[in-house]
Amino acid sequence: MLKGKRISIVGGGTMGRALAGGLLKSGKVETGQLVASARSRNTAERLAADLGIVCTTDSAEAVRGSDIAILCVKPKDVQKAVETLKGKGALDHRPLLISIAAGISTAFIEERAPEGVPVVRAMPNTPCFIGKGMTVVSKGIHANDEHTALAREIFSTMGRTLELEEKHMDTVTGLSASGPAFIYVIIEALADGGVMRGLPRSVALELASQMTLGAAEMILTTGRHPAALKDDVTTPAGCTIAGILALEDGRIRSVLARGVETAARVAGDLGK
Numbered sequence: 392m393l394k395g396k397r398i399s400i401v402g403g404g405t406m407g408r409a410l411a412g413g414l415l416k417s418g419k420v421e422t423g424q425l426v427a428s429a430r431s432r433n434t435a436e437r438l439a440a441d442l443g444i445v446c447t448t449d450s451a452e453a454v455r456g457s458d459i460a461i462l463c464v465k466p467k468d469v470q471k472a473v474e475t476l477k478g479k480g481a482l483d484h485r486p487l488l489i490s491i492a493a494g495i496s497t498a499f500i501e502e503r504a505p506e507g508v509p510v511v512r513a514m515p516n517t518p519c520f521i522g523k524g525m526t527v528v529s530k531g532i533h534a535n536d537e538h539t540a541l542a543r544e545i546f547s548t549m550g551r552t553l554e555l556e557e558k559h560m561d562t563v564t565g566l567s568a569s570g571p572a573f574i575y576v577i578i579e580a581l582a583d584g585g586v587m588r589g590l591p592r593s594v595a596l597e598l599a600s601q602m603t604l605g606a607a608e609m610i611l612t613t614g615r616h617p618a619a620l621k622d623d624v625t626t627p628a629g630c631t632i633a634g635i636l637a638l639e640d641g642r643i644r645s646v647l648a649r650g651v652e653t654a655a656r657v658a659g660d661l662g663k
């Protein structure tokens with residue numbers, strides 16, 4: 392699907408670099424198909440040297456020759472980036488425009504791009520860096536199923552993908568994009584429990600991390616409800632149910648759910 396497609400990445404920062412690296416590593420895209428841009432010469436030169444792709448400080452030049460342009464700039468920089476591309480005629484050929492900016496709607500971009508440019512919004516997360524990411528895509532009014540399929544093909548080089556209606560995107564941001572940070576806090580806290588009981592810190596962290604990985608894989612590979620899997624582990628009068636009751640005393644469920652809800656609300660405010 393990506394064969395022969397020319398792809399530009401506007402904003403070669405943390406996410407842009409991960410995306411370019413993932414695409415190249417997957418073998419679905421060759422270096423000649425990929426071009427990136429950054430604001431400063433320093434970032435552009437570093438990216439070009441590290442990945443062996445063309446990287447320029449002129450985003451219009453990068454996008455003009457591409458079939459797909461992926462906007463990887465900060466939310467506050469999206470407006471200027473799109474208006475500059477439009478002003479320089481770089482979107483006149485109506486490339487597929489994919490934005491990963493949190494809180495920025497497809498409508499916001501469509502209003503600033505030339506009429507008819509297909510826009511797809513995507514929300515990846517940082518585990519994309521190691522090919523274990525989760526990316527959700529949704530289409531704007533000028534994008535069709537082929538466009539979302541192309542976007543999913545791009546992000547599938549870095550993990551799982553899913554398509555949802557755009558009304559869910561801020562919630563997706565609060566859950567799967569902010570979520571890794573929530574899990575890091577939980578893993579650190581679980582390890583603290585092990586350290587309190589005398590485990591060396593490195594051992595406690597390894598146990599907590601591998602256990603988290605395994606538990607998540609159990610849900611994804613068996614398709615069973617987490618409550619049923621939890622019931623499997625809780626022997627009557629056993630240690631696990633004792634630990635769960637202590638967690639419930641601390642209102643762990645509502646604390647985590649409210650964390651996602653709050654992050655989603657703030658994500659929605661980023662574009663305002």
Ligand SMILES: NC(=O)c1ccc[n+]([C@@H]2O[C@H](COP(=O)([O-])OP(=O)(O)OC[C@H]3O[C@@H](n4cnc5c(N)ncnc54)[C@H](OP(=O)(O)O)[C@@H]3O)[C@@H](O)[C@H]2O)c1
Pocket residue numbers: 401402403404405406407428429430431432434435450463464465466468471472491492493514515516517568
């Ligand atoms: N980090 C995450 O977990 C995550 C997850 C999902 C989505 N996102 C989204 O990903 C986007 C990028 O985040 P990030 O963490 O990668 O930010 P970042 O590291 O700051 O990278 C942004 C890049 O954009 C470049 N830039 C700014 N304005 C530009 C312009 N007009 N033309 C070309 N390049 C321009 C900057 O260049 P210079 O380096 O030269 O200044 C920088 O390299 C954000 O919108 C964020 O919401 C992030």
